[in-house]
Structures are given as C-alpha cells and as structure tokens.
Amino acid sequence: MAGLTGRMSTVVKAKVSKLLDRAEDPGETLDYSYQKQVEQLQNVKKGIADVVTAKKRLQMQESSLQQSVVKLDTQARQALAAGNEELAKAALERKNVAQTELQSLDTQVSELEDQQQKLTDSEQKLRAKIEAFRTKKEVIKAQYSAAEAQVRISEAATGVGEQMADVGLAMQRAVDKTENMRARADAVSELEAAGTFDDVTQLGGGEDDIDRQLKQLSSAPAVEDELAKMKSELGSGAQQPAPAAQIPAPGAEGAPADAAQPGESGAPS
C-alpha cells in the first residue's frame, strides 16, 4: 500500500524489528522483549503523570485569571462610578485580555484531557497485550518443540512490539502537545508577572509597555461595548465626576469582588 499508511507501516515495522533484533541469541528474545515491555509500560505511566502535571498548571492559571477578571470588572465599575472613564477603560482592556487568555486556556486544558485519556487507553491496551504474551509463551513452550516455539514466540513478541511502537507514538504526540502548552503557560505567566492583570489603581501616569501591548491584545470594539453597557447600568452615576480617591487603594478591594462571577458579573452591590 502506497502513501501515508505505507510509510507508516514501514517505519513501525523497522522499529519493531530493531527492538527485537537487539537480542542476538534466540533464547534471550523472550526475556529481552518482556523486559522492554515492562519498561515501556513504566514510560507510559510517567507520560500520563506529565500530562496531568501540565494540566494542573494550566488549571491553576485559569483560577488565578478568573480572580483577575472579577477584580478588574469591579475596578472598572468603581472607576466609572467615580467618573474616571480612562481608568475604567484601562481596567476593561485588561479584563478583555484576561478573558481571551481564559478561553484559550480552556481549550488547552480540554486538549490535555484528551491526551490523558488516549494515553490511559494505550496503557490499558499495552498491559493487556503484555499479559497475553506472558500467558501465550507458556502455552507455546508446552506445546511445541524448542525451535518451533522460538518462531511462534517471536511472532507474538512482534505483535506486542507493534503495540509498543504505537504507544511510543502516542507518547511522543502527548509530549509535543504538553510542551506547546507549557510554552503557552509560560507566556501567560510572563503577562501576569509583568502586572498585566494587577490592580489598575496602581497605574502610573504615562503609557508604559504594558499599556501599549494591551491595546494591541485587547479587542477595542468589545471594550467599548462593555464600557457603554456599564455606563447605562450605572445610570446617572457616571455623569457625576468624583475624585479618583474614591477608588479603593490596592489591597483594599471591596467585598463584591468575592461574590461576583467572572465575565458577565452584575454591578457591585
């Protein structure tokens, strides 16, 4: 068969035979394959643990970003109520970026869950094949002459070897995906470390790098829409200019932040 499957089959077969050829003495084939099988099973377990770790890291980032979204939303409302539209807009821009990050993290977490499931299935399949191999070799040894038993056992070992090669491929793909996610998680961490989702009341006067980056990252129409919505919700409150001092100092955020939901939260009570 030509093309993709042909190439795939050839490469896997080459891998399997390399795996089995390692044992020059036919008597060793059995022990060697079995030892390799058990090793591979350990590798898969480690692979699953790695995926779970990566997933947990992304989930922690999610929950921290969710808190930022709530906080920034509250601050935007407070700033608007105090008549400071610029500050409200800055908070909404940050909120918008944090929400976009959240959506993307969501996708990645479910992709990792998918990988975890695939590896768990692979592990189960490999375990079943190894078990079958162990049983089969005893039966073969009992039923056939030494020479024929060797041939049959090595056929069975090739069957397990193919499963091992397949699990190896699944692991490789999981590792690649996990590494991509790690890079992504690092990028979000950098944004967080740079104070992107921090308290907007700490903003200085001038436009810094973060502000410029934010303007590029956030969706201007979405920010304007939300600002307009907030204004109408606040009603007349927005038209009465009030001193910026009404905005709580960092660390003294009001209680509403804890009660509000991320995203479409209501006005602080």
Place this chain on the structure above:
Amino acid sequence: MIVRISGEGQYRLDDADAQRLNELENAVGEIVEGGSEDGFDDAFAAVLDYVRTHGTLLGDDELEVSDVIVPPADISFEEASREFSGEGLIPD
C-alpha cells in the same frame, strides 16, 4: 488482513477489502502530495470510516502483526505532509 489505526486499535478486514482501502488511501496521498489542505479531512475520514465499518476490532489480548498501519485519527494535514515527505510522526 489486519489494519491498525494508530492510537486506536487493530481491525480484521477481508482481503477483498484491500483494493477499496488502497483507493481511498491513494486519494489521501494525492491530496497531501498536492500540498493543499482542501479535502484532506474528508478523504482521511473516509479511510478511517472504511476500516471501522468493514473491520472487526481485535481484542486487546490478541497478538497479531498488522499488514497496514493507518496514522492516528487526529493527524493534521501538516503532520501528514511531514509523514509523507519522510520526516514523519515516528523518527526513523
């Protein structure tokens, strides 16, 4: 004939099914060779579909060697292209 869908499992198909499978598979090959992603998903799905509907899934404890190995169902066009050009999913 034993066909493995990588990452999924092995299926037993009639030897008579080989020709149709070959045709479906060649269609995927042509798309990948053409370098344009158009139609790739459908063509590859047709291969997977054929194996799954015409084959019987082997038990996990059966130690058979596959005659044909189909790449994983979630392979992307990009991965398939690399596979095709010989810098594939599985390093040699």
